Amino acid sequence: MxxxxxxxxxxxxxxxxxxxxxxxxxxxxxxxxxxxxxxxxxxGIYNPLLPKHHKVAFQAELIYPIIESYYLELEQYLGETVHFKQPIHYYIETQAELNDWSAYAYNSNLSHWIEVHTSRSDYQFKANNGFLKIKHSGWADxxxxxxxxxxxxxxxxxxxxxxxxxxxxxxxxxxxxxxxxxxxxxxxxxxxxxxxxxxxxxxxxKPAKGEILIIKTELDIDYIAQQGVYMVPLGNQLYKVGSTFSWDVLDETPTEAGKKEICFKLEKFFKGNYDVVDHYAGVRPSSxxxxxxxxxxxxxxxxxxxxxxxxxxxxxxxxxxxxxxxxxxxxxxxxxxxxxxxxxxxxxxx
Ligand SMILES: Cc1cc2nc3c(=O)[nH]c(=O)nc-3n(C[C@H](O)[C@H](O)[C@H](O)COP(=O)(O)OP(=O)(O)OC[C@H]3O[C@@H](n4cnc5c(N)ncnc54)[C@H](O)[C@@H]3O)c2cc1C
The missing domain is CATH 3.50.50.60 (FAD/NAD(P)-binding domain)
Structure with missing residues (x-):
């Protein structure tokens, strides 16, 4: 038994x-x-920050510090690389938002999780009001x-x-x-x-359907870029971009509307040309x-x-x-x- x-x-x-x-x-x-x-x-992104709420995720202090060592140990067991520690650059849209973030980071324990940068991080992104560099973040395959x-x-x-x-x-x-x-x-x-x-x-x-794109573009970054959508560098000029959230139709079919929404948000902050090379959908098991x-x-x-x-x-x-x-x-x-x-x-x- x-x-x-x-x-x-x-x-x-x-x-x-x-x-x-x-x-x-x-x-x-x-x-x-x-x-x-x-x-x-x-x-596969892990990101302790909840930007809309100006705080970190539930039990973040327990969950995030162990992620890297856990996946390193798992990688040893598997003999494969499955985890990539990487900062997230969360682009700030307005000067007022930048001022707010500077105050939050200064007055709370958020400085443990984020650094506020007043310069732009890459000329291929439209935002020029700085960005938050989110620490204890990355992604896993x-x-x-x-x-x-x-x-x-x-x-x-x-x-x-x-x-x-x-x-x-x-x-x-x-x-x-x-x-x-x-x-x-x-x-x-x-x-x-x-x-x-x-x-x-x-x-x-309370499951939530999500759609995600794989795009090809000449951008070459070693961090995850985010504003409305994220761009996760996969190597070979490929990026995962997403994702959508919907709670009504819970099938696993990629839709034109989902693709349009992601492309619209992407083009709001990313200047480069790109081709969509793949498109997936799945359902998140949210409670x-x-x-x-x-x-x-x-x-x-x-x-x-x-x-x-x-x-x-x-x-x-x-x-x-x-x-x-x-x-x-x-x-x-x-x-x-x-x-x-x-x-x-x-x-x-x-
Ligand atoms: C578009 C999208 C983007 C996402 N992005 C992120 C992200 O950036 N970061 C992040 O952390 N998470 C992300 N998630 C969420 C993440 O995928 C889930 O949190 C996680 O994968 C849930 O794992 P699970 O094992 O609970 O469920 P699942 O991955 O759904 O696994 C369930 C497994 O059970 C099997 N199964 C079910 N019923 C049966 C049965 N009766 N018999 C046999 N097998 C069965 C299924 O085939 C499946 O293999 C995203 C999800 C989606 C859809």
């Missing part, structure tokens, strides 16, 4: 599997590896990372590449049984497809309260969920997959704000 059966192999499932293995637990993953899974689409972790699992016979059929699952107090795979515990990490899970109907996901969702699925004592990574899977996976691992192995309690406990008064299906 294995220790943990994991359903879903995106950023949540893969990073959880890695942490469990690191802690000498056995795992088996079932993943259908949908090409449009959020982890296969994401730009979540598609390559999850594929590499799954390749490791496959080598150990610990991956089933298939759809998980909920009707075949049996859970008793002492055993999980899925088509003859026996486990002590099961952890659901299906991203937006949580909606199909016959147990999890009480958890509140209603924008907090990750970790913990037990009552009434079971051996069924769990790790989801709700929303638009920040790359930033959140290192800290929360490790927290989830310690919760699973050592029973370390989870804050109510992130735990499934916050849904306990809602009805549970099955």
């Amino acid at each position: 294995i220790d943990y059966l994991i359903v879903g192999g995106g950023m949540a499932g893969c990073n959880l599997a890695y942490n469990l293995l690191k802690n000498q637990r056995s795992v088996h993953m079932i993943d259908e590896n949908s090409p449009s899974a959020a982890s296969n689409i994401a730009a 979540s598609k390559k990372m999850t594929a590499a972790i799954k390749a490791k699992l496959a080598l150990e016979g610990a991956l089933t590449n298939a759809y998980f059929d909920y009707s075949e699952l049996s859970i008793t107090d002492t055993e999980i049984n899925y088509k003859g795979i026996k486990a002590k515990h099961i952890v659901f990490c299906e991203g937006c497809d949580l909606i199909n899970n016959t147990i999890n109907t009480n958890l509140e996901l 209603g309260d924008r907090r990750p969702i970790l913990g037990a699925l009552k009434p079971y004592n051996n069924a769990f969920v790790f989801n709700g990574l929303g638009s920040k899977g790359v930033a959140l996976a290192p800290y929360y997959s490790s927290l989830m691992t310690h919760h699973l192995i050592n029973g370390i309690p989870l804050d109510k704000e992130i735990s499934t406990e916050r849904y306990k008064n809602k009805t549970i299906g099955l």
Whole structure:
């Protein structure tokens, strides 16, 4: 009997599997590896700043300092480069905004996270009111990372590449049984497809569709540029540019409207010529309260969920997959704000 059966192999499932293995637990993953899974689409940026709110993200002081060391260690395990530490240059539109940012950075602990620059950073950008250099930032190739972790699992016979059929699952107090795979515990990490899970109907996901472009341009920068949209340098003059947010149509189809919106915002701040060479869409597994969702699925004592990574899977996976691992192995309690406990008064299906 294995220790943990994991359903879903995106950023949540893969990073959880890695942490469990690191802690000498056995795992088996079932993943259908949908090409449009959020982890296969994401730009992968991690950015602690919430510019519209002039503050840093929820639990930023816990989450961001460990990202670099976590991914370095993961890269050693995988033998592949999947993470790129890079500053973000967030262009400021007006002089008034620049003055505000200077005051915020001076009066708060924001100076730990940002530097305010009054000069422009590259002549190819239109903004000439300076920029914020965001520290503790960068990006990770979540598609390559999850594929590499799954390749490791496959080598150990610990991956089933298939759809998980909920009707075949049996859970008793002492055993999980899925088509003859026996486990002590099961952890659901299906991203937006949580909606199909016959147990999890009480958890509140508020998924957000996003579209993203790959463009080719002669720009050569070693930072992520941002104003309205971001430009992530991929090398060979290729950049990821995005992304859109919509909550009504939740399919995975790239649209003309999405492309137009991204190009419009890009041309507002970028002067260069470019060609669109690719266009993707996916759905982010955001929660209603924008907090990750970790913990037990009552009434079971051996069924769990790790989801709700929303638009920040790359930033959140290192800290929360490790927290989830310690919760699973050592029973370390989870804050109510992130735990499934916050849904306990809602009805549970099955
Ligand atoms: C356009 C776009 C841009 C983004 N940009 C960023 C960014 O810049 N930075 C950032 O950090 N995040 C970004 N994200 C968000 C990021 O992609 C997510 O936070 C993260 O990938 C979520 O990982 P996950 O494992 O929870 O879900 P997913 O990646 O969706 O993985 C779920 C996995 O479970 C599998 N699965 C589901 N149900 C079943 C089943 N029944 N049987 C078998 N397998 C199943 C799916 O096939 C999939 O492989 C972006 C997302 C989008 C769409």
